[in-house]
Amino acid sequence: MAYAAVVLATLATTVLVAPTQPEYGSDPPWQGIAVDDLRQEPGTTGWRVDLRAALAPGAPAECLRYRATPVAQGLALVSAAGAWTYGFANDGDCATPTQGVGTRIGALDVDRGTFRWVHDVADDLAGLGLTGPALVSSVTAVHEAGLVLVRASVDGEQVLMTLSVETGRPVEVVETGSAGDGDQFQTVGAVVVTGRQQGVGGVYRYDLRDARDLDRVTWSGPASTTGVALALSDRLVVARADGSVQVDLATGTERPWAARLDRLIGYVVHDDVVYAPEEARPRDEGTPASSR
Numbered sequence: 001m002a003y004a005a006v007v008l009a010t011l012a013t014t015v016l017v018a019p020t021q022p023e024y025g026s027d028p029p030w031q032g033i034a035v036d037d038l039r040q041e042p043g044t045t046g047w048r049v050d051l052r053a054a055l056a057p058g059a060p061a062e063c064l065r066y067r068a069t070p071v072a073q074g075l076a077l078v079s080a081a082g083a084w085t086y087g088f089a090n091d092g093d094c095a096t097p098t099q100g101v102g103t104r105i106g107a108l109d110v111d112r113g114t115f116r117w118v119h120d121v122a123d124d125l126a127g128l129g130l131t132g133p134a135l136v137s138s139v140t141a142v143h144e145a146g147l148v149l150v151r152a153s154v155d156g157e158q159v160l161m162t163l164s165v166e167t168g169r170p171v172e173v174v175e176t177g178s179a180g181d182g183d184q185f186q187t188v189g190a191v192v193v194t195g196r197q198q199g200v201g202g203v204y205r206y207d208l209r210d211a212r213d214l215d216r217v218t219w220s221g222p223a224s225t226t227g228v229a230l231a232l233s234d235r236l237v238v239a240r241a242d243g244s245v246q247v248d249l250a251t252g253t254e255r256p257w258a259a260r261l262d263r264l265i266g267y268v269v270h271d272d273v274v275y276a277p278e279e280a281r282p283r284d285e286g287t288p289a290s291s292r
Contacts, residue, residue, distance in 0.1 A: 047113025054118055055104045056080040063094030064101070071141045071165060074111045077148060079104065079139055100133035105148065107168060117168035121150055124161055124173045130154040140187055142211045147171060149187055149211050153179045160192065160214050172214045176207070182227070187211070189233035191249050197227060204229075208236050208247055219252035228262040232272045237261050 052061050055078065065084060069077040082098035083091045103122040106115045122134055134154040142149055148163040161173040176194050184195035184204070192214065195206040204227035208219040221238070223229060228239040236247045239262035246257040259276070267276035 049108070049113045049115070051078065051080065054106055054115055056098070056101045059101050060094070060097050063091065063097050067139070068108075069139060069141060071107070071143075071148075074109060075116070075165075076108050076110055077139055077141065078106050078108045079136065102136040103134050103152070105136075105139055105150065105163070105168070107165065119163055119168035119170075121152060121161060121163075121170075124170050125152065125154050125159060128157075128159070128173065128175060130157055130159070138185065138187070141165065142190055145190060145212045147211055149192065151185055158183065158194070160194075160209070162211060162214060174214045184227060184229070186229065186231035188231045191231045191233060191236060193229060193231045193236055195223070195227060195229060197225075198222075201225060206236065206238060208249065208252065210249055218249060219247045219254075221247070221254070224262065226262060230261060230269075230274070232269065234272065237274075 051066055052059065052064060055066070056064055059080070063083045064080050065082070067079050067081060071077055079102055080098075081102050083094050100122070103125075104118055104120045106118040108115055121136065125131070125134055132155040134152050136150060136152045138149070138151040140149045141147075142162070146165045148165055148168075150161045150163065152159050152161070156178050158176045158179045159173065160176055162171040163169065164171055177196070180196060182197045184193070184206075186193040190211040192209040192211050193206055194209075195204050197204050203225050204223040206221060206223055206229055207217050209216065210218055219236070222240070223238045224241050226239070230237040234249050236249070237257050238245055238247065239260065244257040244259065244261040245254045247254050259274070264274070264276040267274050269275075
């Protein structure tokens with residue numbers, strides 16, 4: 001009887017945890033990513049594309065990973081990078097074969113599985129006389145301007161450039177100074193921020209640019225020795241020893257900012273409003289505070 005009870009319990013457990021078939025909703029695909037159930041014969045939306053041939057020709061397939069950034073409905077920016085070991089560190093065996101990989105950026109039509117364009121930013125860097133292996137550290141879309149913002153370092157120099165989303169052709173290519181370990185970079189919308197510490201133990205200095213006019217520095221100014229800054233879609237917030245200031249992207253005008261940016265802990269940003277818990281108070285502790 002005991003044996004029979006065990007058998008029945010096992011069968012009941014098996015029935016309870018049996019996997020069910022997935023159900024795909026009727027809503028349109030988010031960010032243009034369609035779904036095919038590969039357990040069945042592919043439907044009319046199925047396609048394949050050789051990413052290695054387009055973005056990293058000659059590099060070993062096992063040494064590559066790919067990064068994708070949605071741009072618009074049905075369109076994503078894709079670039080290659082060196083493979084990771086265990087998902088978080090660069091694979092040492094792949095360092096040499098993938099040196100310089102990542103300079104090719106493609107606009108992939110995810111509905112058709114074809115590239116609208118592929119552009120190699122190494123050509124733009126060579127136009128500046130920078131011909132060494134390049135490291136592309138950031139590829140972002142500036143939706144309101146129809147641009148792709150790219151940050152790269154090569155031959156000890158930092159470079160910012162913009163490409164047309166429609167054609168992939170370069171719009172602007174600007175050198176922003178020599179590369180260093182303490183360099184900072186942020187971008188939100190058209191706001192582009194670069195920063196660097198002025199010597200060991202010195203204050204940080206930031207430059208504010210508009211992605212639609214990279215060649216012009218809208219504002220340049222000091223911060224603090226801790227280098228705390230926050231890019232919002234229309235301004236830059238910088239922490240200084242005597243308080244925080246906000247700098248308007250359009251005019252470069254400084255104005256006081258209500259909170260101390262360097263003292264905010266665990267803040268989040270939503271629609272350019274910064275939400276953070278207030279410091280402990282005798283009454284109403286933990287009341288959320290916001291600042292613009």
